[in-house]
Amino acid sequence: MKSGQVTIKDIAKELNISCSTVSRALKDFPGISPTTRKAVVALADKYNYRPNAIALSLRNQKTNIIGVVIPETVHFFFSTVISGIEDEAMKEGYNVMICQSNERYEREADSIDALMGARVDGLLVSISRETSDLKHLEKVVAEGTPMVFFDRLVEGMNASSVIVDDYQGAYDAVEHLIKIGCKHIVHLAGPDNLIICRKRKEGYLSALEDYEITFDESYIVECRFGEELEAEKAINDLLKSGKTIDGVFASNDMAGLGAISAIKKANIKIPEEIAVVGFSNWQFSSLVNPSLSSISQPGYEMGREAAKLILEEINAKEPGKRQVKILDTELIVRDSSNRQ
Amino acid sequence: MKSGQVTIKDIAKELNISCSTVSRALKDFPGISPTTRKAVVALADKYNYRPNAIALSLRNQKTNIIGVVIPETVHFFFSTVISGIEDEAMKEGYNVMICQSNERYEREADSIDALMGARVDGLLVSISRETSDLKHLEKVVAEGTPMVFFDRLVEGMNASSVIVDDYQGAYDAVEHLIKIGCKHIVHLAGPDNLIICRKRKEGYLSALEDYEITFDESYIVECRFGEELEAEKAINDLLKSGKTIDGVFASNDMAGLGAISAIKKANIKIPEEIAVVGFSNWQFSSLVNPSLSSISQPGYEMGREAAKLILEEINAKEPGKRQVKILDTELIVRDSSNRQ
DNA sequence: CTGAAAGCGCTTACAG
DNA sequence: CTGAAAGCGCTTACAG
Numbered sequence: 001m002k003s004g005q006v007t008i009k010d011i012a013k014e015l016n017i018s019c020s021t022v023s024r025a026l027k028d029f030p031g032i033s034p035t036t037r038k039a040v041v042a043l044a045d046k047y048n049y050r051p052n053a054i055a056l057s058l059r060n061q062k063t064n065i066i067g068v069v070i071p072e073t074v075h076f077f078f079s080t081v082i083s084g085i086e087d088e089a090m091k092e093g094y095n096v097m098i099c100q101s102n103e104r105y106e107r108e109a110d111s112i113d114a115l116m117g118a119r120v121d122g123l124l125v126s127i128s129r130e131t132s133d134l135k136h137l138e139k140v141v142a143e144g145t146p147m148v149f150f151d152r153l154v155e156g157m158n159a160s161s162v163i164v165d166d167y168q169g170a171y172d173a174v175e176h177l178i179k180i181g182c183k184h185i186v187h188l189a190g191p192d193n194l195i196i197c198r199k200r201k202e203g204y205l206s207a208l209e210d211y212e213i214t215f216d217e218s219y220i221v222e223c224r225f226g227e228e229l230e231a232e233k234a235i236n237d238l239l240k241s242g243k244t245i246d247g248v249f250a251s252n253d254m255a256g257l258g259a260i261s262a263i264k265k266a267n268i269k270i271p272e273e274i275a276v277v278g279f280s281n282w283q284f285s286s287l288v289n290p291s292l293s294s295i296s297q298p299g300y301e302m303g304r305e306a307a308k309l310i311l312e313e314i315n316a317k318e319p320g321k322r323q324v325k326i327l328d329t330e331l332i333v334r335d336s337s338n339r340q
Numbered sequence: 341m342k343s344g345q346v347t348i349k350d351i352a353k354e355l356n357i358s359c360s361t362v363s364r365a366l367k368d369f370p371g372i373s374p375t376t377r378k379a380v381v382a383l384a385d386k387y388n389y390r391p392n393a394i395a396l397s398l399r400n401q402k403t404n405i406i407g408v409v410i411p412e413t414v415h416f417f418f419s420t421v422i423s424g425i426e427d428e429a430m431k432e433g434y435n436v437m438i439c440q441s442n443e444r445y446e447r448e449a450d451s452i453d454a455l456m457g458a459r460v461d462g463l464l465v466s467i468s469r470e471t472s473d474l475k476h477l478e479k480v481v482a483e484g485t486p487m488v489f490f491d492r493l494v495e496g497m498n499a500s501s502v503i504v505d506d507y508q509g510a511y512d513a514v515e516h517l518i519k520i521g522c523k524h525i526v527h528l529a530g531p532d533n534l535i536i537c538r539k540r541k542e543g544y545l546s547a548l549e550d551y552e553i554t555f556d557e558s559y560i561v562e563c564r565f566g567e568e569l570e571a572e573k574a575i576n577d578l579l580k581s582g583k584t585i586d587g588v589f590a591s592n593d594m595a596g597l598g599a600i601s602a603i604k605k606a607n608i609k610i611p612e613e614i615a616v617v618g619f620s621n622w623q624f625s626s627l628v629n630p631s632l633s634s635i636s637q638p639g640y641e642m643g644r645e646a647a648k649l650i651l652e653e654i655n656a657k658e659p660g661k662r663q664v665k666i667l668d669t670e671l672i673v674r675d676s677s678n679r680q
Numbered sequence: 681c682t683g684a685a686a687g688c689g690c691t692t693a694c695a696g
Numbered sequence: 697c698t699g700a701a702a703g704c705g706c707t708t709a710c711a712g
Contacts, residue, residue: 004484005456007705018683023707031681048479050457054403055705057394058688065437065458073422079414086413086440090451095458097405097437100426111430116345117390118405118435139388144344257627287597289629347689358699363691371697395689398704 006047015039026051057119066310067115068098068124069108071152076282077299078126081150084303085124092311094121101128109136122146122310127154129224132193146313150306152194160313162306162325166196169295169329170203173249173277176293176331178211180339182247182275185213186238187220188231188255200251200279218243223255231258239266246274247337253278253285256292260336275337281330290335298327346387355379366391397459406650407455408438408464409448411492416622417639418466421490424643425464432651434461441468449476462486462650467494469564472533486653490646492534500653502646502665506536509635509669510543513589513617516633516671518551520679522587522615525553526578527560528571528595540591540619558583563595571598579606586614587677593618593625596632600676615677621670630675638667 012022017036025032025040026049043049057063066089070078082098089096097120099111108128113136115123123140125147134154140147141158149161177185187204190197201220208215221238223230231250238245239262248263250256256278263274270276270290278285281296305325313320352362357376365372365380366389383389397403406429410418422438429436437460439451448468453476455463463480465487474494480487481498489501517525527544530537541560548555561578563570571590578585579602588603590596596618603614610616610630618625621636645665653660 004482005459008707009705019706020684020708021682023705024682027707033681036681048483050453052398052705053458054394054397055688056707058392058398058690058704059706059708061688063394073413073426074416074419076414076416079419082413082438083440086438087442090439090447090454095437095439095454097435098422098426099430099435100423102427107430113390114430114435118393119345142344143388287628289627348691349689359690360692360700361698363689364698367691373697376697392689395704396691398688398706399690399692401704 005052006044006049007052008049010047011040011043011049014043063119063121064093065095065097065118065120066122066124066307067112067118067120068096069111069115070098070100070126071103071128073098073100077151077280077297080299081126081303081306084300084305085307086303088304088307088311092307094311103128103130105130105133112136112140116140116143116145120145121314122148124148124150124306124310126150126152127194129191129194146310148306148310148313150302152196155195158322160309160323160325162302162309162327163196164297164302164327164329166199166329167203167206169279169297169331170200170249170251171207172203172329172331173279173293173295174204174207175211176333177247177249177275177277177337178207178213180271180275180337183213184216184244185219185247185249186235186245186259188234188248188250188259189220189222190251190255191222191224197251204249216243219245223258228254228258228261231255232262233258235259235262236266239263239268248274248276250276250278253280253282253292253294256285256294256336257288260288260290260292271335271337271339275339277331277337281332285332286334293334293337294332296330296332298329302327345392346384346389347392348389350387351380351383351389354383403459403461404433405435405437405458405460406462406464406647407452407458407460408436409451409455410438410440410466411443411468413438413440417491417620417637420639421466421643421646424640424645425647426643428644428647428651432647434647434651443468443470445470445473452476452480456480456483456485460485461654462488464488464490464646464650466490466492467534469531469534486650488646488650488653490642492536495535498662500649500663500665502642502649502667503536504637504642504667504669506539506669507543507546509619509637509671510540510589510591511547512543512669512671513619513633513635514544514547515551516673517587517589517615517617517677518547518553520611520615520677523553524556524584525559525587525589526575526585526599528574528588528590528599529560529562530591530595531562531564537591544589559585563598568594568598568601571595572602573598575599575602576606579603579608588614588616590616590618593620593622593632593634596625596634596676597628600628600630600632611675611677611679615679617671617677621672625672626674633674633677634672636670636672638669642667 101108285292441448493501625632
């Protein structure tokens with residue numbers, strides 16, 4: 001016997017009454033004699049009775065579980081999102097089942113299958129950097145399970161999402177660089193299949209255009225997310241190529257750190273000669289040397305909002321319309337771009 | 341209809357056969373006619389049939405879910421542990437349900453209740469810094485649900501655990517400080533109800549004793565985990581008190597950073613005048629200024645080992661004996677204690 | 681006020 | 697080779 005937990009049947013047997021009565025006594029159902037109720041409650045307490053959530057799920061066709069598919073739990077940003085999701089879910093009586101895709105398409109698809117098999121009431125998804133085929137997600141929608149994207153959404157899918165204003169954040173970052181005098185700004189871009197990265201690139205381009213800075217194709221270099229060594233190499237190569245660089249806008253903080261590292265090794269001064277701004281305001285960007293300017297993203301809030309949206313959809317009688325919740329970013333200027 | 345997912349019944353109806361037959365066809369049960377099997381499999385594919393894990397759980401009295409209770413998901417160390425748990429669990433066909441206690445006793449107890457109600461097959465627990473009453477954990481053991489502690493274990497409980505050698509790690513850190521010339525070493529300790537903190541303190545005391553350094557009670561200051569401001573204040577107060585300090589051993593990296601901050605603000609040189617060593621080797625301790633020496637803890641490995649242990653217990657026919665798996669730490673010397 | 685029955689989705693021992 | 701029945705733990709419409 002794996003589970004020593006007591007059931008309604010056990011209580012009924014010991015009290016010589018029916019399961020129906022026990023069930024009703026336990027939930028303050030109207031017509032139950034006080035004597036019976038008391039006896040049942042006392043025994044339930046004594047044996048530490050807990051309703052079997054599995055049985056309830058099967059009967060109610062509702063698991064009270066939210067499934068989460070996330071690229072990696074170890075990224076600071078994502079861990080804050082998880083924290084927000086968990087807090088909100090627990091508050092509303094839901095449990096959270098988490099699968100990390102480790103940035104692999106196949107594992108993402110497997111995770112979604114596992115979560116669907118577990119009959120989660122809703123799915124919160126942030127796609128992997130590899131994901132471009134959307135079949136696995138379309139199946140979810142087709143089968144009628146509510147799904148909400150956060151941060152890394154996909155386009156053309158009938159689902160709500162919570163994102164930050166990546167375009168505006170990137171624009172703010174580049175405008176800031178321009179205003180402190182940068183004219184040759186490199187953009188360390190992320191993978192093009194992620195919308196957040198395309199938006200950030202657009203923000204970069206718009207800012208250049210608005211300030212009439214000529215655009216040089218070779219100033220955009222794509223690096224994978226979370227691979228600061230790629231960023232370091234990219235900047236290193238550009239520096240060696242003899243190109244003039246006086247600013248770097250990295251589409252994530254890790255890439256920004258890679259850039260800083262390359263620039264320091266080349267004995268170039270930050271921010272005097274090259275200024276650097278990252279994206280995401282990683283927890284300790286303020287502690288590195290030089291501290292990294294960044295576009296701050298509200299991860300915890302994103303998690304809570306995503307959870308709220310999915311709970312709304314789960315509890316809606318009829319499929320409401322899709323919402324896109326856009327959270328504001330904030331430019332945090334630190335030493336890496338502080339020239340005054 | 342919340343879940344549009346197809347059931348065995350649906351397939352049976354469409355094919356005009358019984359549920360039993362569909363069930364058997366789906367799992368390559370011996371005596372099933374190839375024709376039937378093919379028809380069933382084809383339809384299952386077409387409708388994207390997934391076994392209902394809830395129904396299976398109820399029938400098998402086994403959910404294939406591992407419950408995890410963790411102080412906070414946003415700590416780098418814990419997020420690596422989660423990653424390890426998740427990877428190992430997924431590999432073995434298990435899902436992971438995570439609850440964070442946010443370092444609160446009550447929320448920890450609620451989480452365990454929720455997980456027990458969900459009938460998880462086993463529980464992986466790292467207690468909150470507030471936890472000293474163990475009733476909620478004893479219930480788990482009494483009810484026969486396997487439980488394994490990781491990192492923050494409790495004593496006197498019939499459960500396996502995975503920890504690092506906190507005593508030895510602390511000893512190594514302090515010995516290192518002594519060997520580079522420190523004679524007045526402050527210990528920023530953690531809460532005493534956490535065994536890891538008591539062990540670290542013991543390691544500190546043993547090293548002092550072995551090297552015949554006189555011990556001064558006021559050099560041990562307790563700070564809560566994750567509260568670097570407390571650590572900063574503690575060091576600040578000590579410096580102001582006029583006490584001689586030439587070394588700091590912090591029982592976690594955040595406290596170490598707080599110490600660095602206080603020392604820098606007092607214009608005292610690190611590591612020349614005061615050397616600092618932390619504990620846990622936080623992801624980017626190498627990037628702060630000065631980079632922080634630390635005792636490295638293998639979080640990902642801890643997660644995998646904990647998951648392996650719990651799976652072992654879940655699959656054991658009879659209750660095996662309790663194991664304690666101790667992982668090695670490693671001293672990483674960086675600028676904050678590099679006096680060469 | 682209480683109980684027997686049916687059903688959520690699945691599996692499997694028992695018949696045929 | 698296939699089906700009817702029972703059961704996992706719970707709830708609730710239906711009787712009494």
